[in-house]
Amino acid sequence: MKKIRKSEQEWKKILTPAQYVVMREKGTETPFSCAWDKFGEGVYHCAACDLPVFGSEAKYDSETGWPSYFEPYDLENIEERPDDFMGMKRTEVICARCESHLGHVFENEPTPTGKRYCMNSVALKFRPAKQKMKRDKKQQKDTEIAIFGGGCFWCLEPIFSRISGVLDVTPGYAGGKTKNPTYEDVSKGRTGHAEVVRINFDPSKVTYKELLKLFFSSHDPTTLNRQGNDVGTQYRSIILYTSRSQKEIAKNVIEEIKSAYENKIVTEIVSINEFYEAEEYHHKYFEKNPEKAYCRLVIAPKLKKVQDKHKEYFTEISENVYKK
Ligand SMILES: [Zn+2]
Numbered sequence: 503m504k505k506i507r508k509s510e511q512e513w514k515k516i517l518t519p520a521q522y523v524v525m526r527e528k529g530t531e532t533p534f535s536c537a538w539d540k541f542g543e544g545v546y547h548c549a550a551c552d553l554p555v556f557g558s559e560a561k562y563d564s565e566t567g568w569p570s571y572f573e574p575y576d577l578e579n580i581e582e583r584p585d586d587f588m589g590m591k592r593t594e595v596i597c598a599r600c601e602s603h604l605g606h607v608f609e610n611e612p613t614p615t616g617k618r619y620c621m622n623s624v625a626l627k628f629r630p631a632k633q634k635m636k637r638d639k640k641q642q643k644d645t646e647i648a649i650f651g652g653g654c655f656w657c658l659e660p661i662f663s664r665i666s667g668v669l670d671v672t673p674g675y676a677g678g679k680t681k682n683p684t685y686e687d688v689s690k691g692r693t694g695h696a697e698v699v700r701i702n703f704d705p706s707k708v709t710y711k712e713l714l715k716l717f718f719s720s721h722d723p724t725t726l727n728r729q730g731n732d733v734g735t736q737y738r739s740i741i742l743y744t745s746r747s748q749k750e751i752a753k754n755v756i757e758e759i760k761s762a763y764e765n766k767i768v769t770e771i772v773s774i775n776e777f778y779e780a781e782e783y784h785h786k787y788f789e790k791n792p793e794k795a796y797c798r799l800v801i802a803p804k805l806k807k808v809q810d811k812h813k814e815y816f817t818e819i820s821e822n823v824y825k826k
Pocket residue numbers: 548549550551552553597598599600601602
């Protein structure tokens with residue numbers, strides 16, 4: 503890409519003071535300061551040189567207070583560079599043409615690509631689709647992420663892995679504070695994290711609402727910090743939504759089903775912040791350890807119960823994730 507280079511004096515003339523601080527001095531704007539953070543169709547351009555850098559198709563509500571995207575408009579249009587500012591190991595995102603700072607990119611996020619491009623709104627200029635450049639046939643958002651915790655993740659993984667429309671299920675930890683927790687940390691109940699599953703699904707085949715129904719059938723949402731003999735905050739009932747609409751759907755589903763329970767539903771509904779994938783030996787635990795007592799006595803009957811109740815959602819296991 504042909505670069506655009508200007509002196510700092512020239513940039514000062516082109517950019518507003520706020521843009522200059524972010525784009526040329528790598529500043530970070532205050533969260534929730536974005537004036538245009540809406541979700542219309544269109545393209546987000548570099549505010550300094552007008553190169554298209556993100557598209558509305560990849561925009562999602564991360565609830566961080568900064569506009570967030572799961573992929574760039576075109577990989578050629580941005581550059582990623584390591585950024586060790588203040589000892590924080592991050593990856594900076596700059597415009598590939600004028601090398602202005604745009605924001606940072608984070609990995610292991612609950613997005614279709616696992617990435618969150620966290621941008622400064624002043625570094626971007628939005629052009630609604632009808633006004634300019636309707637994006638060519640870049641793929642539609644065809645997958646979505648759901649994250650649920652309802653007791654031991656060894657139980658939830660085999661249930662959701664058998665649901666038609668679920669593409670993959672990953673056990674992990676979320677909802678707490680500790681960075682990069684281990685199973686040991688989490689099992690001591692000190693991290694604030696819950697054992698959860700991250701479900702990547704195709705919303706044209708199974709909806710978030712349907713997954714929620716299956717989730718509630720898979721555990722008891724009325725026992726605080728406990729599922730059966732598993733006791734501790736890591737076993738709490740929790741829904742970590744990845745969009746505002748998921749939050750609404752989750753609240754509505756609880757309203758709909760609450761009368762069916764004798765006790766109050768204590769399920770937490772919170773936005774996903776970080777998801778940490780569990781250690782390898784927790785993946786496919788039920789499939790790999792069928793002879794273990796926990797699998798025979800706890801997981802298998804639970805799976806059968808949900809399967810009998812919701813036959814229509816279940817698929818042959820060979821059709822989905824375990825064939826990999
Ligand atoms: Zn630029």
